[in-house]
Amino acid sequence: MKILSPSATVTVNAIATKKKMNGERVYNFAAGDPVLKNHDSIISAAIQYAEKKLSPYPPVEGIPELRNLVAEWMNTTCGTEYAKENVLVTCGGKFSLFAIVYALLQSGDEVLIPAPYWVSYPDIVKMAGGIPKVVPTSSENGWKVTPQDLLQHITKNSKILIFNNACNPTGQLYTRQEIHDILGMAKKFGLTVISDEVYSGLVYEEPGFISCGSFPEHKGRVLIVQSCSKNFGMTGWRVGFVLGPKEVIKTLAILQTQSTTGVSVISQWGAVGALENSEEVNSYVKKSMRARRDVFVNTYNSLFPIPIEQVKSALYVFIPLSSMGIYKKIDSVTFTELLISSDNIALVPGTAFGVDGYVRFAFSEPEEDIYQGLQALKDAINRLVGESS
Ligand code: PLP
Secondary structure, eight states: OTTOOOOHHHHHHHHHHHHHHTTOOOEEOSOOOOOOOOOHHHHHHHHHHHTTOOOOOOOTTOOHHHHHHHHHHHHHHHOOOOOGGGEEEESHHHHHHHHHHHHHOOTTOEEEEEESOOTTHHHHHHHTTOEEEEEEOOGGGTTOOOHHHHHTTOOTTEEEEEEESSOTTTOOOOOHHHHHHHHHHHHHTTOEEEEEOTTTTOBOSTTOOOOGGGOGGGTTTEEEEEESTTTTTOGGGOOEEEEOOHHHHHHHHHHHHTTTOSOOHHHHHHHHHHHHTHHHHHHHHHHHHHHHHHHHHHHHHHHSSSOOOOOOBTTEEEEEGGGGTOOSSOOHHHHHHHHHHHHOEEOEEGGGGTOTTEEEEEOOSOHHHHHHHHHHHHHHHHHHHHHHO
């Protein structure tokens, strides 16, 4: 455990929450947690089940009703061809990722992780005895990984590529052609592709969302990670999914028999409620998050001299310190520590995503909080810049 570090986003969020509980005004841009009431479909399905007053152990793979609905939802929204047997219900997308790498990796195997990456990937790989191999990408290329980038980091020990589309922290989206080329490279080198698609339903701009599961010629090497957390605003329910070949799903289910025993049945019925009305529930969350994105981008661009581009998907904006007028030598960790301690503004440093000189903002809090938080940030930066000149 000594090689692991705690999740940076969870840590910053915990500091912000503690300050809030002490009665302090905190501007929380750290957690990608849609602050939104659960849709009624979720609550009524969970209550209906709970009122039966019988909650036995769940089937380890997940309740059949939910597995069927997940396959149907993916097939309808993403053009995949999954059946119930291709679906495993897990304790959130995070456990899906852990289960896959734990089951598939042998000690010393390498996992390719394009940076900027979601904070937990490297540590999840380390926990499974694997070696995270970070593949840098460039802002000039919109932070998208290319087959050429991968080629420079593939070795004979490379086993898995973790591919994140729609992307946290950049909001970037890949085109069908780009995914085609990346999957082609994975095939050439015998890589399994874990496609983290937990933001597939929070896509606001073209080219829209394309799933790695919609390439039938690659279905044997692709494992999709999905979740109710973001698409249906259900972070605390802890319901995620793996979709992939039946044999892999069976293996992962064995891992669940010896670890979690499956997911809370009440949460699974809540997820059934969400998926039975998937279009309505997702639209409800997406509409709200799109409005928060608009407030974030418009307010930011009215306050700071260098405008940010429109965010295409997910819940985040990845911004260079220099564009906020911070030109003095300060790393992203020192900057975020200063902001949370003196100004109660919680951000996540770019180093947590594998890129220094940047910070990540989440726009998942209500619009008024975003607006006020950005005003407070502007004041804090004016002060910092003033102090250093
Ligand atoms: N993948 C990405 C890219 C994420 O941003 C998150 C959560 O923030 C997860 C996976 C895990 O989500 P959950 O475990 O809540 O389903």
